[in-house]
Amino acid sequence: MKPATALPAQKNTRASDISDSQLRGLFGYNLKRSFSALQVDLLEVLSKFDLRMVPFSTLVMIVENPGLRQSQLADALAIERPNLVVVLDALERRELITRDRVPTDRRAYALRATLAGHQLFEKAYRAVQTHEARYLDRLTTAEREALSSALNKIRATFEETGE
Amino acid sequence: MKPATALPAQKNTRASDISDSQLRGLFGYNLKRSFSALQVDLLEVLSKFDLRMVPFSTLVMIVENPGLRQSQLADALAIERPNLVVVLDALERRELITRDRVPTDRRAYALRATLAGHQLFEKAYRAVQTHEARYLDRLTTAEREALSSALNKIRATFEETGE
DNA sequence: ATATAATAGATATGCAACATAACTATAATA
DNA sequence: TATTATAGTTATGTTGCATATCTATTATAT
Numbered sequence: 001m002k003p004a005t006a007l008p009a010q011k012n013t014r015a016s017d018i019s020d021s022q023l024r025g026l027f028g029y030n031l032k033r034s035f036s037a038l039q040v041d042l043l044e045v046l047s048k049f050d051l052r053m054v055p056f057s058t059l060v061m062i063v064e065n066p067g068l069r070q071s072q073l074a075d076a077l078a079i080e081r082p083n084l085v086v087v088l089d090a091l092e093r094r095e096l097i098t099r100d101r102v103p104t105d106r107r108a109y110a111l112r113a114t115l116a117g118h119q120l121f122e123k124a125y126r127a128v129q130t131h132e133a134r135y136l137d138r139l140t141t142a143e144r145e146a147l148s149s150a151l152n153k154i155r156a157t158f159e160e161t162g163e
Numbered sequence: 164m165k166p167a168t169a170l171p172a173q174k175n176t177r178a179s180d181i182s183d184s185q186l187r188g189l190f191g192y193n194l195k196r197s198f199s200a201l202q203v204d205l206l207e208v209l210s211k212f213d214l215r216m217v218p219f220s221t222l223v224m225i226v227e228n229p230g231l232r233q234s235q236l237a238d239a240l241a242i243e244r245p246n247l248v249v250v251l252d253a254l255e256r257r258e259l260i261t262r263d264r265v266p267t268d269r270r271a272y273a274l275r276a277t278l279a280g281h282q283l284f285e286k287a288y289r290a291v292q293t294h295e296a297r298y299l300d301r302l303t304t305a306e307r308e309a310l311s312s313a314l315n316k317i318r319a320t321f322e323e324t325g326e
Numbered sequence: 327a328t329a330t331a332a333t334a335g336a337t338a339t340g341c342a343a344c345a346t347a348a349c350t351a352t353a354a355t356a
Numbered sequence: 357t358a359t360t361a362t363a364g365t366t367a368t369g370t371t372g373c374a375t376a377t378c379t380a381t382t383a384t385a386t
Contacts, residue, residue, distance in 0.1 A: 018239055022227050022288070023220055027295050027310075028205055031198050032216070033241065034314040035191075037321035042191055053195070054372080057186055064185045071334060076183055078196065080374060085336055107334040107381045125185070132190050135320040139313050146309030147190075150302050151197040157298040158200035217343080234363060243345060248365060270352045270363040 038135070045131045049124045050094075054079060055087050056124060059113065062097055063121045067110040069102075096120055201298070208294045212287040213257075217242060219287060221250050222276065225260055226284045230273040232265075259283055 023029045039053070046056050057077055062068060070088065074081045088111070091097045096117035099109035113121065136144060186192045202216075209219055220240055225231060228239075233251065237244045251274070254260045259280035262272035276284065299307060 018228050018231065018235055020224060020227070020239055022223050026291060027299060028198075028201055028291070029220065030311070030314045030318075031194070031201065034317045035194050035198055036241065037318050038191055038194065041321050052371085057192065060185050061183060064183070065181050068181065069334075072181055076181055078199065079372090081335070082337075082375085083373065105334080105382070107379095109335075128189060128191070135317045136190060138316045138320060142305075143309040143313045143316075146303075146306040147313040148193070150306045150310040151193045153301045153306075154197045154298045155193075155200050157301060158204050215342080232363075242343090244364070245346085245366075246344065268353070268363080270350095272364075 041134070042128065042131055045127050046124065048127065049120055051120075051124055054083075055091060056128070058084070058087050059091060059096060059117060059121050060125065062111045063113045063118060066112045069108050070111065071108075073111065091117070204297070205291065205294055208290050209287065211290065212283055214283075214287055217246075218250050218254060219291070221247070222254060222259060222280060222284050223288065225274045226276045226281060229275045230263075232271050233274065234271075236274065254280070 043052065046052060049056075051059070054077070058073065061073055061076060065073075070084055071081060074084045077084070088097065088099065092099060094116075095114055098112050098114060100112060102108045102110050139147070206215065209215060212219075214222070217240070221236065224236055224239060228236075233247055234244060237247045240247070251260065251262065255262060257279075258277055261275050261277060263275060265271045265273050302310070
């Protein structure tokens with residue numbers, strides 16, 4: 001490979017004055033960094049219940065929508081059906097949910113949470129709410145509403161064309 | 164495995180009325196869904212420049228901070244040093260950046276963008292700004308400020324303890 | 327009625343993001 | 357000068373996410 005030359009006559013950056021204002025000027029970058037930081041804490045909270053983000057969301061959806069089909073669930077969570085299968089396998093192995101045969105459609109399964117599943121949901125959901133309060137408490141009501149509305153608009157912007 | 168039984172007497176959820184209000188009540192979930200939707204669009208924009216999110220961020224940082232060391236860069240981007248190595252390898256192979264020996268510390272490399280690197284940065288950064296305008300234009304000034312402030316508070320909440 | 331197409335779920339597989347342990351070479355320090 | 361720490365690298369593993377393809381079953385189209 002021929003040696004690519006850097007632009008000449010550039011002052012070196014010293015350790016002290018590293019700047020990321022170009023990236024900080026991008027909304028998406030801030031969104032990613034904030035979410036990543038939040039996620040570390042959330043994963044720690046969920047780990048007490050042997051859950052990760054997708055299995056937790058899955059359990060929440062099944063508790064809220066008993067009898068749900070796997071395809072419907074994958075759709076609602078915006079995850080691929082093959083990936084949901086392994087998540088459900090794990091939840092079923094832990095006897096948190098059941099896959100019940102649907103009499104009217106023998107291809108499909110109706111998903112339901114067991115008693116243990118409901119109990120785990122209650123505890124985990126409350127723990128997540130506590131985790132959320134950690135940062136939501138620092139926001140003003142106006143900020144919370146603006147944030148909520150902004151996130152919805154962002155989602156709407158990209159999901160309307162993307163789906 | 165003994166058959167786990169679902170809770171009895173539950174009305175099945177019909178296709179039409181699947182609800183995700185429990186998840187929507189969680190801020191982190193909305194954040195994740197919005198970011199995922201945004202990311203699809205962003206990746207498409209970056210793909211025109213043969214870039215992904217981390218290589219793009221890396222290039223931006225090197226352009227803004229010529230002479231930067233790899234460790235400093237990994238720190239600033241909050242990515243692991245080993246993962247940065249392969250990103251830099253690829254950028255160097257494309258002659259977008261150079262790794263220059265540092266005379267005062269022969270372990271270290273000073274990272275600099277080549278002319279091609281600067282040019283790609285200019286084009287890609289503008290394209291990303293256009294992408295961002297797609298959703299930022301739909302937000303009110305108040306929403307934009309609240310979102311910005313909220314994201315910073317979220318990051319502060321979790322990075323102050325986490326680092 | 328039967329052939330064809332579509333759907334529900336599962337399996338296999340691959341890529342990308344991210345993390346850790348351990349190595350080489352240098353530099354800092356005790 | 358011996359020890360420790362640091363910069364970069366290599367190897368490797370895990371998780372998240374996507375696609376192609378398979379089966380069993382159901383819907384539809386002639």
